[in-house]
Amino acid sequence: MNVMNDSPRRKELTRQAAQLFVQEGFDRTTVRMLAQEMGIKSGSLFHHFRDKQEILAAVIEEGTENALSIARAALEECDSDPEARLHAMARAHLATLLTDRNAHVVALYEWRRLDGQARAHLSHLRDAYEALWETVIDEALAAGVIQGDRFLVSRFVMGALNWTVRWYDPEGERSPEDLARELIAMLMSPRA
Amino acid sequence: MNVMNDSPRRKELTRQAAQLFVQEGFDRTTVRMLAQEMGIKSGSLFHHFRDKQEILAAVIEEGTENALSIARAALEECDSDPEARLHAMARAHLATLLTDRNAHVVALYEWRRLDGQARAHLSHLRDAYEALWETVIDEALAAGVIQGDRFLVSRFVMGALNWTVRWYDPEGERSPEDLARELIAMLMSPRA
DNA sequence: CGTTTACACTAGCGCTTGCTTGGTTGACCT
DNA sequence: AGGTCAACCAAGCAAGCGCTAGTGTAAACG
Numbered sequence: 001m002n003v004m005n006d007s008p009r010r011k012e013l014t015r016q017a018a019q020l021f022v023q024e025g026f027d028r029t030t031v032r033m034l035a036q037e038m039g040i041k042s043g044s045l046f047h048h049f050r051d052k053q054e055i056l057a058a059v060i061e062e063g064t065e066n067a068l069s070i071a072r073a074a075l076e077e078c079d080s081d082p083e084a085r086l087h088a089m090a091r092a093h094l095a096t097l098l099t100d101r102n103a104h105v106v107a108l109y110e111w112r113r114l115d116g117q118a119r120a121h122l123s124h125l126r127d128a129y130e131a132l133w134e135t136v137i138d139e140a141l142a143a144g145v146i147q148g149d150r151f152l153v154s155r156f157v158m159g160a161l162n163w164t165v166r167w168y169d170p171e172g173e174r175s176p177e178d179l180a181r182e183l184i185a186m187l188m189s190p191r192a
Numbered sequence: 193m194n195v196m197n198d199s200p201r202r203k204e205l206t207r208q209a210a211q212l213f214v215q216e217g218f219d220r221t222t223v224r225m226l227a228q229e230m231g232i233k234s235g236s237l238f239h240h241f242r243d244k245q246e247i248l249a250a251v252i253e254e255g256t257e258n259a260l261s262i263a264r265a266a267l268e269e270c271d272s273d274p275e276a277r278l279h280a281m282a283r284a285h286l287a288t289l290l291t292d293r294n295a296h297v298v299a300l301y302e303w304r305r306l307d308g309q310a311r312a313h314l315s316h317l318r319d320a321y322e323a324l325w326e327t328v329i330d331e332a333l334a335a336g337v338i339q340g341d342r343f344l345v346s347r348f349v350m351g352a353l354n355w356t357v358r359w360y361d362p363e364g365e366r367s368p369e370d371l372a373r374e375l376i377a378m379l380m381s382p383r384a
Numbered sequence: 385c386g387t388t389t390a391c392a393c394t395a396g397c398g399c400t401t402g403c404t405t406g407g408t409t410g411a412c413c414t
Numbered sequence: 415a416g417g418t419c420a421a422c423c424a425a426g427c428a429a430g431c432g433c434t435a436g437t438g439t440a441a442a443c444g
Binding site for chain 1: 390393395
């Protein structure tokens with residue numbers, strides 16, 4: 001068994017698994033379907049992953065790590081203007097939601113299928129990401145750019161953004177930039 | 193077979209099914225688990241429902257119908273002030289999300305498990321509900337109470353509200369009324 | 385050169401799944 | 415008393431499930 005490394009082969013298999021998980025859902029995706037998609041036999045799958053659960057964890061882990069690094073990069077690229085930072089975070093969030101769409105949809109829908117161990121590990125990653133949001137929102141609150149309860153505002157914003165995976169069509173006429181701009185405009189306080 | 197009626201027995205079974213679907217997810221909930229929860233044997237289940245899918249459809253149908261009627265009642269009870277109507281809708285939405293929590297969680301998470309026929313029927317119900325929101329948002333836009341793109345605003349609002357099922361704790365210190373007030377405040381335009 | 389390693393295969397075990405079949409029960413109606 | 419009917423049960427089928435065991439093979443390594 002070759003389990004628990006992160007070979008490029010495994011990365012690719014993970015990407016393909018994500019697609020199937022989105023199409024069929026985790027439980028309905030059989031190891032035989034996964035193997036076929038990957039061009040191998042079902043038995044060979046367990047050379048790369050300890051069990052089916054681990055494939056799910058790998059998918060979610062990759063998506064969340066990408067989200068985190070994209071958000072960090074976006075924040076570093078902009079100055080300390082609170083509104084600009086809010087905007088950067090919204091844009092970064094929508095960007096991952098598009099490029100790693102499969103992984104994020106899986107994370108949203110199949111989180112509960114994770115066993116305790118994987119859940120604990122991935123919760124940490126997710127918390128780190130949400131902490132980024134809360135920092136930026138705190139800055140905006142302190143500057144008076146937005147108003148309200150920091151906890152509620154951040155939850156509402158995350159909800160609005162994550163919900164986009166259910167209706168947003170990348171081929172449509174609205175760009176991710178449009179969404180980000182509109183969302184921030186919605187948040188902004190009277191005179192800021 | 194007794195299929196497709198809406199006897200009180202079936203209503204009760206549907207309610208219990210909703211709870212299990214939330215706990216375990218649709219796919220992981222076996223007909224044997226459902227039967228046990230209902231106090232009957234697995235075979236007897238198919239006296240009330242044609243197949244497992246139909247149980248899912250029944251759960252979602254009930255939740256959506258309740259949401260629709262609660263929202264309609266809430267709108268009838270308030271005058272034509274756009275802000276009050278927004279507020280009433282938000283309160284009604286959170287109210288169903290609490291009283292029919294199980295059904296709505298199932299609707300959010302297991303929608304894709306519906307087959308084409310059930311999906312078509314239930315899409316109609318859901319569209320009717322969303323149309324209610326869009327009307328109220330249009331009124332608020334026309335009155336200048338809020339600003340922005342009607343499509344995006346309504347999607348953002350629905351996202352923020354539906355996302356609450358993932359974090360809101362009814363036992364906590366924040367009331368649904370608090371959430372509704374905060375959300376509407378977040379939407380409101382500079383001078384209105 | 386011989387050994388190890390990575391990756392894949394075949395074959396199938398043991399179990400669970402959704403659902404069917406054929407029959408029983410007891411309340412109700414005429 | 416005889417008939418109806420919803421509600422339930424016992425038993426089990428066919429299919430599919432995750433996963434394992436044991437083997438083959440070609441490249442990489444000492």
